[in-house]
Amino acid sequence: MDYQKLFKVEPGTKVDLDKIDPRFTANHSNKVSAETEMAKYTRSLCDLQYLLYAENKKSLLICLQALDAGGKDGTINHVFTAFNPQGTRVYGFKIPTKEEAEHDFLWRVHKRVPAKGEVSIFNRSHYEDVLVVRVHNLAPKDVWSKRYEAIIDFEKDLADNGTKILKFYLHISPDEQLRRFEQRLNDPTRHWKISEYDYSERELWKEYMKAYEDALSKTSTKYAPWYIIPADRKWFRNLAISKIVAETMEGLNSKTPKPTVDIEEIRTKYHNAATEEKGDPHNKKAQKKDKGKKKKRAAQQAEQKLKDEKKKKKKEKKEEKKAAKENKGQNQDKG
Ligand code: ATP
Numbered sequence: 001m002d003y004q005k006l007f008k009v010e011p012g013t014k015v016d017l018d019k020i021d022p023r024f025t026a027n028h029s030n031k032v033s034a035e036t037e038m039a040k041y042t043r044s045l046c047d048l049q050y051l052l053y054a055e056n057k058k059s060l061l062i063c064l065q066a067l068d069a070g071g072k073d074g075t076i077n078h079v080f081t082a083f084n085p086q087g088t089r090v091y092g093f094k095i096p097t098k099e100e101a102e103h104d105f106l107w108r109v110h111k112r113v114p115a116k117g118e119v120s121i122f123n124r125s126h127y128e129d130v131l132v133v134r135v136h137n138l139a140p141k142d143v144w145s146k147r148y149e150a151i152i153d154f155e156k157d158l159a160d161n162g163t164k165i166l167k168f169y170l171h172i173s174p175d176e177q178l179r180r181f182e183q184r185l186n187d188p189t190r191h192w193k194i195s196e197y198d199y200s201e202r203e204l205w206k207e208y209m210k211a212y213e214d215a216l217s218k219t220s221t222k223y224a225p226w227y228i229i230p231a232d233r234k235w236f237r238n239l240a241i242s243k244i245v246a247e248t249m250e251g252l253n254s255k256t257p258k259p260t261v262d263i264e265e266i267r268t269k270y271h272n273a274a275t276e277e278k279g280d281p282h283n284k285k286a287q288k289k290d291k292g293k294k295k296k297r298a299a300q301q302a303e304q305k306l307k308d309e310k311k312k313k314k315k316e317k318k319e320e321k322k323a324a325k326e327n328k329g330q331n332q333d334k335g
């Protein structure tokens, strides 16, 4: 099934989130039926990130947006662990610090965009500045309403510099959110994840949906598309995101770079010489032969040592005899 086509917000279209079923699971009826497909994309993600990193030319930026308990953390944990931490960075965007608040809203974001060869995953993002800021009137309308254009320009600039951008809105239902809050309440290891703020934000569900609909409609572009992922079923959310990211990365056509050295020369001139000197640790036959040679050489050396010692003793005896003879002659002369 073409999840890109199904879930992409076509640039210029108006989003109506009410019309999108958060429980949708395409042709899968349960987690087990999706597992084989999921395993395939996990392997692809691993291989493709290796190529992106090795090629070191393009980069990937993934933005995750959702309401509380929408599954941003779970997606990072289940989908993006396929990536090697070397070359992958995850950034969470919370209430701006004093220093961040003293700058323009893109300042803290721009510092965290991926360098060539890297992947950056944003857990919340610059979109909070047209979502929570709008819903809570943290800035006047004439300030936040200009930010859509600023975001479009910013993302276009990144795209022009070789960054592929994918943005996911994890669409959950209010019922599913409440169920997840309850799970957090019932699990002491997850108590740290819940607060009264989650319930007060929930009261603003309608306002948030309106803000999300505007953001998704106004900022889905060809070079930085939004995908609305039905996210009530965690396993389907993971599958859909894995597939979309893997297919997008395939399209980047990353390749391992051509060697800058002459591999044959390295093999014959350096590697073979180093192997002969050290003995190839993987070649058992050569190792055995080497051992035999060493033994023979040790026996020869021992034999030579014995011969040398005998020779030395013979020489010493001869010298002793000579000295005794000379001594005798001198005594006779004196007499
Ligand atoms: P979870 O989904 O597990 O609750 P979280 O992303 O909500 O995780 P929290 O520490 O609970 O993490 O919340 C971070 C808060 O920071 C969110 O309520 C978010 O709206 C807020 N935030 C992020 N960016 C901004 C911003 N630019 N201005 C104001 N608030 C922001």
Ligand code: MG
Binding pocket: 068, 069, 198
């Ligand atoms: Mg929260």
